[in-house]
Amino acid sequence: MVGAEEHSARSITAQEALRKYTLMSILSERQIPFEERPLFANYGGFGSSVHVVLPSSASESEMQETLVLGIPLSGHTGNPPGELPFGVKLGIAFIEHIRSRGSAIPIRVAFLGDERSSLPPDQRSLSHAGLQDLTAAVDTPENTLLVYLDMDEAPQSLVIHHGDGKRIATLNVLESLTKACDSQDIPYTLTVNFNELYKLDLVTGPSVLRAALDRDLHALYLGGSSPEEPRIRGSLKSDTDAALSEKTLVAVLAEYADTLRLVTGNLDYHYLIIQCLGNFFFISEPLTMLILMLLIGAFFLTFLVYSIVYRTRLLLHWCIFIRYCWIPLIFLGFLVIALEAAGFVISWTAKYYQLPPSLADYGRAGFKLVLALLFLSVLFPLVDFFTIPEKAQFYGNAAIILVSLGLCITAGLNITFIPVFIWVLLFACLGAVIRIPILVYLCALITPLQALGRLASLLRFAEGPLPFGSGRLAELFLAENHGTSLYLAIITLPFMLMLERGTVLFWSRRQKTKRPPLRIRLIPSLGLICGALAALGVYTQRLAATLPPAPVRRILMDEQPPAILRITSTTIPFLERQTLHITLAARGNPQRFGLYLEQETGTLPVIYAAPMPFELNHEQNSITFILGEGPPNPFTTELVLPRDFSGSLRAEALYGTWDPAIDTLPAPASDDYVLRVLQRLRYAPPLGKH
Numbered sequence: 083m084v085g086a087e088e089h090s091a092r093s094i095t096a097q098e099a100l101r102k103y104t105l106m107s108i109l110s111e112r113q114i115p116f117e118e119r120p121l122f123a124n125y126g127g128f129g130s131s132v133h134v135v136l137p138s139s140a141s142e143s144e145m146q147e148t149l150v151l152g153i154p155l156s157g158h159t160g161n162p163p164g165e166l167p168f169g170v171k172l173g174i175a176f177i178e179h180i181r182s183r184g185s186a187i188p189i190r191v192a193f194l195g196d197e198r199s200s201l202p203p204d205q206r207s208l209s210h211a212g213l214q215d216l217t218a219a220v221d222t223p224e225n226t227l228l229v230y231l232d233m234d235e236a237p238q239s240l241v242i243h244h245g246d247g248k249r250i251a252t253l254n255v256l257e258s259l260t261k262a263c264d265s266q267d268i269p270y271t272l273t274v275n276f277n278e279l280y281k282l283d284l285v286t287g288p289s290v291l292r293a294a295l296d297r298d299l300h301a302l303y304l305g306g307s308s309p310e311e312p313r314i315r316g317s318l319k320s321d322t323d324a325a326l327s328e329k330t331l332v333a334v335l336a337e338y339a340d341t342l343r344l345v346t347g348n349l350d351y352h353y354l355i356i357q358c359l360g361n362f363f364f365i366s367e368p369l370t371m372l373i374l375m376l377l378i379g380a381f382f383l384t385f386l387v388y389s390i391v392y393r394t395r396l397l398l399h400w401c402i403f404i405r406y407c408w409i410p411l412i413f414l415g416f417l418v419i420a421l422e423a424a425g426f427v428i429s430w431t432a433k434y435y436q437l438p439p440s441l442a443d444y445g446r447a448g449f450k451l452v453l454a455l456l457f458l459s460v461l462f463p464l465v466d467f468f469t470i471p472e473k474a475q476f477y478g479n480a481a482i483i484l485v486s487l488g489l490c491i492t493a494g495l496n497i498t499f500i501p502v503f504i505w506v507l508l509f510a511c512l513g514a515v516i517r518i519p520i521l522v523y524l525c526a527l528i529t530p531l532q533a534l535g536r537l538a539s540l541l542r543f544a545e546g547p548l549p550f551g552s553g554r555l556a557e558l559f560l561a562e563n564h565g566t567s568l569y570l571a572i573i574t575l576p577f578m579l580m581l582e583r584g585t586v587l588f589w590s591r592r593q594k595t596k597r598p599p600l601r602i603r604l605i606p607s608l609g610l611i612c613g614a615l616a617a618l619g620v621y622t623q624r625l626a627a628t629l630p631p632a633p634v635r636r637i638l639m640d641e642q643p644p645a646i647l648r649i650t651s652t653t654i655p656f657l658e659r660q661t662l663h664i665t666l667a668a669r670g671n672p673q674r675f676g677l678y679l680e681q682e683t684g685t686l687p688v689i690y691a692a693p694m695p696f697e698l699n700h701e702q703n704s705i706t707f708i709l710g711e712g713p714p715n716p717f718t719t720e721l722v723l724p725r726d727f728s729g730s731l732r733a734e735a736l737y738g739t740w741d742p743a744i745d746t747l748p749a750p751a752s753d754d755y756v757l758r759v760l761q762r763l764r765y766a767p768p769l770g771k772h
Contacts, residue, residue, distance in 0.1 A: 095712030098129050098156045098195055101166055105132055105155070105174075105193055114177060119215055121196050126694045126708035127211035129155070129195030133219070136180050136189040147344045148226045150190045150299075151176065151335070152216055152290070154197035168306075168328075169233040175328045176335050185339055192216045196710050197290075201673055201738055202633065205756050208710040210293050217297040225344050227255060228294045228301040229335075236325035237306020239269035244302055245280040246287030249295045251302055253350035254343050257364050259302065262337040266330055272362060275355045276536045277498045284540060284554045300344060352498055374500055381511075398472070403479050406470050410480050413578055416461040417454075417571035422564070424453035429562055431618055435626040443625065444540075447559035449618045456614055459607040462582065474590065477583035478514030481576040485510045488573075505529065506576070513580045519588040526580035631752035636745065640761045646670075646744055647735045647761045659690055660725045667716035668735040668759070670744050675717055676734035676758075677707040687729060691722035726767045735759045 102118075109116045109132070116134045121127035132155075153169045166174075173191050180189060194212025213230075220226045240263065244251040263270045279285045286292075287303065294301035306326075354365040365373075428450045432439075470476050489503040506529050513525035540555050558566060640647050647668045654661045666675050681687040686698055687705050696707045737757040740750055745757050 095128055101155050101170065102130065102132060102193070102195065104166060105170060108174060109134070112178070114181070119219075121211045121215055121710070122694060124218075124695060125196070125211035125214055125710070126208055127196035127710035128712055128714070129212070129710075131155075131195045131212045131215055132193040133216075134177055134191045136177065136185060136191070138185055138188040147187045147342050148190065148220070148222070149187055149339050149342060150192065150216065150220065150226055150228045152192050152194055152213060152228055152230045154194050154212070154232060156195075156198045167234045168236050169231040172231060172233065172328050172331055172335075176332050179332050179336055180339075183336075187339060187342065189339060190216075190219075192219075199711060201711065201736065202754050202756060204633075205674075205736065205738075207674065207676070207706075207708055210290055211710060213290055213293050217294060217299060220297070220299065223298045226299050227342060227344060228299050229338075230288070230290045230294070230301065230303045232288075232290075232303065233306045235306070236327070238325055239271060239306070240326075241305040242270055242272050242302060243274075243287045243291060243305070244272065245274065245277070246291040246295060248281055248283050250277055250280050250351060251300060252344075253353040253364055253366060255300050255302065258341045258343070259334075259338055260362055260364075262334045262341065265337060266334045268326065268330065268334055272355065272357075274539055275357050275362065276539060277353070277355060278502065279536055279539060281498050282554075354498065354501060370500060374504070377504060381507075400479075402471050402476055403483075406468075406476060407480075409465075409468060409470065409476070410484070410575065410579065412465065412468075413462075413582075414571055414575055416458060416464075417574055417578065418564075418567050420454040420457035420461060421450075421567040421570055423457050424450045425560075425562055425567065427453055427615070427618070428560060431622045435622045437622065437626055437629070438632075441629075442553040442556040442560055444553070444556045445621055445625065446618075447556040449614070449621065450559055453611070453614055453618070456607060456611045458578070460604060460611075462578075463603050465582070474517075474583050474586040475514075477579045477586065478510075481510045481579040481583070482507070482514050484576045484579070488576075502533070510576055510580065513583065517587055519584045519591065522580060522584035522587060526577050526584065529577060529580075631750075631754075633754040634750035634752050634756070636747065636750075636755075636757045638745070638757060638759045640759050645761070647672075647733060647759045649731065649733050649761050649763045651731070651763055651765075653765075655725055658725050660723055660727070662721045662723060662731075662765075663718070664720065664731065665716050665718045666733050666735070670737065670741050672713070672715065672735035672759075673738045674711045674736040675709050675713050676732075676736065677709060677719075678704050678732040678734075679707070679721070679723075679729065680704040680732060681727070681729035683728065687727065688724050689721065690724070693719055727765055728767055730762050730764045732760065732762045734761070 106116065106118070114134060116132050118130050118132055120130040151173060153173045154167075155170065170193060173193060177191055192212070194210075194216060196208065196211035197213065199206050199209070217223070217228075242256070242259065244256050260270065262268075273287075274280065274285055280287075291301050291303050350367050352367040352370070354370055356363045356365065428446055432441075432446070485503065485507045489500070489507055492499040492503050509525040509529045513522045516522055516525065537555075559570075638646070647666065650665045650667075652663045654663070664677075666677070668675075679687050679689070681703055684703055686700065686703055689696065689705060692707065694707055694709060696705050698705060735758070737744060737759070738755065740755055740757070742749075744759070
């Protein structure tokens with residue numbers, strides 16, 4: 083399971099070092115060869131990873147896939163310091179199992195250091211140093227699968243993440259794992275079982291998946307559910323709440339390694355996932371296309387039969403539609419106006435209650451949608467001024483044409499979106515054929531209801547215990563963007579046409595009752611608008627009152643004694659170079675040191691040698707040295723510079739926990755606190771330079 087780390091970086095590093103020592107002792111005792119890979123020189127991390135390579139029994143020419151297990155050494159510091167996390171124990175058991183039976187593919191098990199951070203995301207200089215080192219050790223990323231095991235305790239069921247942003251794992255990678263779980267009677271769940279949410283970039287995955295996918299690796303993230311977390315079982319065979327054992331999970335991983343296939347020319351990124359009765363079923367891209375073609379064929383066959391039997395009526399309807407095809411543009415304009423008006427009200431309310439502009443919540447997004455529909459109810463009666471023959475049939479035909487056009491465009495973009503539009507097309511056709519108003523309304527309302535499962539996934543990600551969620555959909559709804567309003571209006575237009583068709587059919591059946599005048603119909607709409615505005619005001623006021631305190635970012639120029647951060651430096655010249663021996667010492671326990679080199683001549687400094695990685699900042703003519711969290715205090719390093727260097731060395735110490743002995747300002751109101759203590763040391767060329 084994934085949990086927020088509420089401890090200091092030094093405690094993470096100390097615990098990680100103790101666990102690494104225990105791990106290497108176990109591997110040495112069991113005569114398992116391993117490699118320790120320090121992370122400082124290449125990534126700036128103060129820890130190291132331990133890699134174990136298990137060769138394949140097949141010949142080198144037959145090796146097509148490589149399985150890599152990435153297991154973080156760090157975990158919850160609440161556990162006993164010397165106790166290994168369950169994921170590390172599982173990795174050791176898996177190594178012993180593979181050594182005893184062999185493997186058809188090469189396997190690398192990496193126990194990763196410097197994987198967690200205790201600083202807020204905007205203050206981190208290093209992300210997943212152990213994972214970056216692991217991906218750098220992979221020679222053929224296209225034929226490598228990374229399975230990231232993040233389990234501090236024995237889980238009761240597996241939690242599988244298979245995507246991030248617009249990228250997902252291939253069908254064979256995911257399906258092979260679920261089959262291995264089913265064969266071993268392991269309960270599991272997919273955190274997101276709607277691939278279209280990934281394709282639309284509405285949800286995000288763990289950051290480790292993003293780092294692996296950026297390196298073109300195939301990747302999956304495996305966590306575990308705790309007893310207090312809700313679980314959806316992928317297998318109905320197991321109904322026990324007992325924790326899964328190492329032996330059972332080792333059998334799953336071993337079977338997964340045996341069935342893994344990563345044939346580059348046969349990768350399916352456009353499959354569909356269907357959850358039914360607690361089980362997950364996968365529909366491949368070819369099967370999806372076959373179903374789509376069969377449905378299109380059935381649609382055209384039905385249309386052909388209808389055109390033969392009712393050709394005169396069909397010709398009349400098409401002539402009417404071509405003559406009045408500009409009417410849907412009026413509807414589209416009304417929708418855009420309603421969305422823009424609702425967006426203005428939401429924006430004005432946020433400014434009035436001083437909500438931060440970056441805040442995107444699904445509550446206000448829902449209010450925007452409700453207000454847009456209410457504003458639309460005021461505008462739609464204006465359509466009655468247009469006289470259209472066969473008005474009900476006209477609206478039905480327009481809805482079918484718009485949905486069909488959307489289906490064709492969707493099929494060309496990504497077939498993952500096809501099932502949504504197929505259902506929309508089905509109910510649009512039913513609503514255009516049926517002449518019973520209540521059933522037409524039902525067809526128009528059922529269509530958006532299919533999105534409730536996807537919306538539930540979004541809300542669970544945004545408000546649940548998982549730290550990697552996304553409020554992307556709320557951001558889109560609340561964005562003050564004319565293009566977004568137009569896009570939402572185009573999507574909503576077929577439903578509005580269906581509702582208007584139902585309204586026309588309703589009043590056509592009541593021949594003895596005239597439709598109420600426009601002013602009478604506006605009274606309920608205006609009343610509902612006033613009620614919605616009042617509810618929006620109450621909601622926004624409570625939202626502003628319950629917002630967490632703003633992050634606290636403090637900067638202290640350490641110029642007054644006694645010094646919080648001390649820099650000492652000695653220079654050793656040699657020919658045209660000079661070596662700077664630098665020592666940083668700070669009071670308390672800083673979570674990270676920062677080191678920056680700046681040159682006074684307006685050009686970038688020249689670095690001949692440095693023991694840690696660094697980045698060039700062309701705009702500020704400076705160099706940033708990348709240092710991880712949990713440094714030794716004092717921290718010593720050395721740099722080799724030109725002898726005529728003239729500039730300054732700027733250092734900083736970052737504290738993530740308020741200490742009154744260091745920060746004399748009042749205690750911060752927010753737990754999201756960072757203090758940066760700055761110190762500067764100037765250098766000048768030595769006298770007597772040749």
